[in-house]
Amino acid sequence: MRVVVVGLGYVGSVCSACLASRGHHVVGVDTSDWKVGHIRDGKSPIVEAGLADLIAESKAAGRLTATTRIAEAMPGADVVLVCVGTPSAPDGGLDLAHVKRATAEVGAAIAGSGRFTTVTMRSTMLPGSVEGELQPVLERAAGGRAGEAFGLAYNPEFLREGSAVADFFGAGYTVIGAGDEKSAAALRAMYEGVGGEMLVTAIRTAEMLKYVNNAYHALKVSFANEVGRWAKREGIDSHQVMALFCRDTKLNLGPSYLKPGFAFGGSCLPKDLRAMNQRARRHDLVLPVIASILESNDRHVDEAVHLIERLKKKSVGVLGLSFKAETDDLRESPILRVVGTLVGKGYSVLLHDPNVDMERVLGANRRFVEDEVPYLPERLRADMRDVIAGSEVIVVANPGAAFAGVGAMLAPGQALVDLAHAVDPATVTRGEYHGLAW
Ligand SMILES: NC(=O)c1ccc[n+]([C@@H]2O[C@H](COP(=O)([O-])OP(=O)(O)OC[C@H]3O[C@@H](n4cnc5c(N)ncnc54)[C@H](O)[C@@H]3O)[C@@H](O)[C@H]2O)c1
Incomplete structure (x- = not known):
C-alpha cells in the first residue's frame, strides 16, 4: 500500500520505518528539514532501539522517503497517518492547531484526486476531536463528505518509547476507530501480519481508549x-x-x-x-x-442519589440491598446510603432482596440493621413484583440473577435506574432506562 505519514517525531518515524519494512511504500512528511533530511539519508531522526537499521534498510530498498510538503507526498496515497504533536494548551487542554493545519493540507490534496484515501489520526486527542473538529476541516478542504470522498479513522498509538519497534511488531492489539467500512478494511490491510489482534470500534471509543x-x-x-x-x-x-x-x-x-x-x-x-x-x-x-x-466511592454513591432525584418522582423501589449479588451481608452496603438519603428526603421507598429475609438476618448483620438502617424492615417486601407495582422508579442496585428480567416487567411511565449494569436496556420496552455510568 502507499502510506503517507505526517509528522516524523517519535510516533511518525517509528510507524514509517516499521510499515516500510513490511513492504508498504511510505512517504514521511515533516515541517523540519532536519528530520526529513535524516530520513532521506537513511538515518534515524530519534534515538530508538532498532529504528536506525529499519530506516536504513527501507531507504535502501526504495520503500521509504520523505518530504517537507504534504501536497508532494499525497498523490496515490491509500492511507494517511497523521502523527503530529498535540501539546498541552496553557489551560491544560489539548492544542489541536498542528493537527488542524496538517489535516487541512491533506484535505486539499485529496480534493479532485479521484482516489479513496483513508485519513487516519494517530495523534492523541480527546473524544470527539476527530468527528467534531477535524472532519469539518477535512470536508471543507477536500470538498466532499467523510465516508464518500475520503475515509476517516482514528488509530491510537500504544508504542512505548525505548521499545517502540519491538512493540510495533509484538503489539498486544491494534485498535481501529473507523468511520466507515472502507477505512476499517484499509487499515486492516495495512496492519496485516503485525499489531496483534485487530479490534474495530467507533472513532470516539478509540479516542477515549487512549486516555x-x-x-x-x-x-x-x-x-x-x-x-x-x-x-x-x-x-x-x-x-x-x-x-x-x-x-x-x-x-x-x-x-x-x-x-x-x-x-x-x-x-x-x-x-x-x-x-x-x-x-x-x-x-x-x-x-x-x-x-x-473512599472519596471517589462516595462521589459514586452521590451520583446515584442525584440520578434518582433528577427523575422528579417520589416513589422508589430498590431491588438488591446487599453490597453485592448472592450474599445477605448488608454491612456498609452503598445502596443503603442511597436508601437512607431518599427516606430522609421524604421519598416513599420499598425494598426487596431475594437473599435478605429479616427473620434470618442474624449476628453482626442484625446489629447493623438495628443501629444503622432501622427503617429497613418495614419497607422490605418478599415479592419483587410488589415493589415494582408500587414504585414510579425501580432501582436495580446489584447484578443479582433475579433482576435481569426486570426491564420487561416495567409499565409505561415507570423508570428503571440501573446502578449495576444488570439490565439490558433493550428489554425495557415500556418504561425509561437510566444507567449510572453508561
Ligand atoms: N511519544 C510517544 O511515545 C507517543 C505515544 C502515543 C501517542 N503519542 C501522541 O502522538 C502524537 C505525536 O507524538 P510525538 O511524540 O511523535 O511528537 P513529536 O513532537 O516527537 O513529533 C511531532 C512531529 O510533527 C511535526 N509537525 C508538526 N506540525 C506539522 C505539520 N503541519 N506538518 C508536518 N509535520 C508537522 C513536528 O515537526 C514533529 O516532528 C502526540 O499527539 C502524542 O501525544 C505519542
Whole structure:
C-alpha cells in the first residue's frame, strides 16, 4: 500500500520505518528539514532501539522517503497517518492547531484526486476531536463528505518509547476507530501480519481508549510507588509485596473489578482502606491515590442519589440491598446510603432482596440493621413484583440473577435506574432506562 505519514517525531518515524519494512511504500512528511533530511539519508531522526537499521534498510530498498510538503507526498496515497504533536494548551487542554493545519493540507490534496484515501489520526486527542473538529476541516478542504470522498479513522498509538519497534511488531492489539467500512478494511490491510489482534470500534471509543489506557498506566505507577513509600515506613520489602501482588492474576491483574458499576462496600474494603489511611497518617505519610479511593466511592454513591432525584418522582423501589449479588451481608452496603438519603428526603421507598429475609438476618448483620438502617424492615417486601407495582422508579442496585428480567416487567411511565449494569436496556420496552455510568 502507499502510506503517507505526517509528522516524523517519535510516533511518525517509528510507524514509517516499521510499515516500510513490511513492504508498504511510505512517504514521511515533516515541517523540519532536519528530520526529513535524516530520513532521506537513511538515518534515524530519534534515538530508538532498532529504528536506525529499519530506516536504513527501507531507504535502501526504495520503500521509504520523505518530504517537507504534504501536497508532494499525497498523490496515490491509500492511507494517511497523521502523527503530529498535540501539546498541552496553557489551560491544560489539548492544542489541536498542528493537527488542524496538517489535516487541512491533506484535505486539499485529496480534493479532485479521484482516489479513496483513508485519513487516519494517530495523534492523541480527546473524544470527539476527530468527528467534531477535524472532519469539518477535512470536508471543507477536500470538498466532499467523510465516508464518500475520503475515509476517516482514528488509530491510537500504544508504542512505548525505548521499545517502540519491538512493540510495533509484538503489539498486544491494534485498535481501529473507523468511520466507515472502507477505512476499517484499509487499515486492516495495512496492519496485516503485525499489531496483534485487530479490534474495530467507533472513532470516539478509540479516542477515549487512549486516555483510559494512559490514565490507568499512570495510576498503576503511582499506586505501586505509594505502596513502596508505605512499605518502607513499615520496614517491609515493597518489591516482595508487589511481586506477590502480581502473582494473583485473577483478582489483582486481570479484568476483575474493571467494569463500571455501582460503588464498592461490604465489611472489608471500606474498613481496610480506613485503617490504611489511619496508619499512613500516623506515619505522617501522604498517599494521595490510596487516600482518595473512599472519596471517589462516595462521589459514586452521590451520583446515584442525584440520578434518582433528577427523575422528579417520589416513589422508589430498590431491588438488591446487599453490597453485592448472592450474599445477605448488608454491612456498609452503598445502596443503603442511597436508601437512607431518599427516606430522609421524604421519598416513599420499598425494598426487596431475594437473599435478605429479616427473620434470618442474624449476628453482626442484625446489629447493623438495628443501629444503622432501622427503617429497613418495614419497607422490605418478599415479592419483587410488589415493589415494582408500587414504585414510579425501580432501582436495580446489584447484578443479582433475579433482576435481569426486570426491564420487561416495567409499565409505561415507570423508570428503571440501573446502578449495576444488570439490565439490558433493550428489554425495557415500556418504561425509561437510566444507567449510572453508561
Ligand atoms: N511519544 C510517544 O511515545 C507517543 C505515544 C502515543 C501517542 N503519542 C501522541 O502522538 C502524537 C505525536 O507524538 P510525538 O511524540 O511523535 O511528537 P513529536 O513532537 O516527537 O513529533 C511531532 C512531529 O510533527 C511535526 N509537525 C508538526 N506540525 C506539522 C505539520 N503541519 N506538518 C508536518 N509535520 C508537522 C513536528 O515537526 C514533529 O516532528 C502526540 O499527539 C502524542 O501525544 C505519542
